[in-house]
Amino acid sequence: MGTLTEETPFWERPLGTLDDAEWEALCDGCGQCCLIKLEDADTGAIYDTDVACTLLDVCTARCSDYSNRKAKVPDCQQMTRENAGTLPWLPATCAYRLRAEGKPLPEWHYLVCGDREAVVRAGISVAGRVISEDEVDAIEDHVCIEGFDAIRVDDGDGDGA
Numbered sequence: 001m002g003t004l005t006e007e008t009p010f011w012e013r014p015l016g017t018l019d020d021a022e023w024e025a026l027c028d029g030c031g032q033c034c035l036i037k038l039e040d041a042d043t044g045a046i047y048d049t050d051v052a053c054t055l056l057d058v059c060t061a062r063c064s065d066y067s068n069r070k071a072k073v074p075d076c077q078q079m080t081r082e083n084a085g086t087l088p089w090l091p092a093t094c095a096y097r098l099r100a101e102g103k104p105l106p107e108w109h110y111l112v113c114g115d116r117e118a119v120v121r122a123g124i125s126v127a128g129r130v131i132s133e134d135e136v137d138a139i140e141d142h143v144c145i146e147g148f149d150a151i152r153v154d155d156g157d158g159d160g161a
């Protein structure tokens with residue numbers, strides 16, 4: 001990403017140099033990390049589902065009680081500068097994962113394009129596309145074998161995959 005200067009925007013700097021506000025601002029708000037995953041007890045394989053955590057507003061893809069989330073959902077995963085690059089279930093598009101891997105943010109990220117709705121138009125946000133766990137009887141029936149990745153990232157070759 002070239003040489004770092006004082007003008008380098010924070011989203012191009014190493015994660016370890018970000019202050020707390022910059023860290024929080026890095027999130028694109030896609031909501032993908034708030035979908036429930038199922039783990040195969042025999043193989044350890046992790047499967048995505050289209051079922052969202054009880055606190056996720058499925059219309060906006062935002063946590064409805066972010067400041068109290070740990071009290072209400074104890075297994076909500078806290079993202080840190082240390083673990084951002086070590087969580088295999090994070091989507092490939094997650095800003096924390098991308099930056100932990102030294103990759104740039106995508107053009108649809110609001111910090112890059114200035115438009116918070118671009119994440120929706122790019123098909124990355126789960127807003128309006130998932131169901132709350134409160135509405136689901138058997139999460140096993142909601143496994144997405146191809147994962148959420150398979151239905152959204154346009155790699156530019158025109159096939160929408």
Ligand code: SF4
Binds near residue numbers: 029
């Ligand atoms: S997957 Fe990453 S970028 Fe998307 S909401 Fe979760 S933390 Fe934010």
Ligand code: SF4
Binds near residue numbers: 055056
């Ligand atoms: S508690 Fe909030 S941030 Fe944590 S997984 Fe649920 S909706 Fe997402």
